[in-house]
Amino acid sequence: MDINHCFCRCLRVSNYRSARRIRVVAEKISQETVIKVSRLARLSLNTDEAEKMTAQLAGMLEHFRDIDALDLADVEPMTQPYPLKNVLREDVIAPSLDRDEVLGQAPTAESGRFRVPPTIGFDV
DSSP states (O other), rough: OOHHHHHHHHGGGGTTTTHHHHHHHHHHHHHHHHHHHHTTTTTOOHHHHHHHHHHHHHHHHHHHHHHHSOOOOOOOOOSSSSSOOOOOOOOOOOOOOOOOHHHOOEEEEEEETOOOOOOOSSSS
C-alpha cells in the first residue's frame, strides 16, 4: 500500500480506531510526499511552504493519534453530531436569464458555451 493511499484511508471516520495505520503514516510523512500531493492538488509550494505543510500534516496526524487513544467502544459511528433535516423550498417555475445576454458578459464564448482555459495537462 503506498503512502498516499494509506494517508487517505486514515482520514476516514471509520478508521480513527486504527492506531497502527495512523502511526505508519506519521512515521512516513515526508516533505517529498507533501510536495507530490501539492502538485496533484495543483498547488505550487516553495521549500519553506513545503516544510511548513509537512509540520502541519504531522501535527494533524498527532491529533488523529489523540482521537484514536479515546475509548470509543460505546460510541456509535456518526457523520453529524446533530440530527439534520433538509429544509427545501417548493419548486417554482421562473424565467431564466437569456443565454445570449449571459454569454455576452463572458470574456470568451464558443458554440453557446463559456470558453475557459485548460486546467489539466501539465506533468504531475
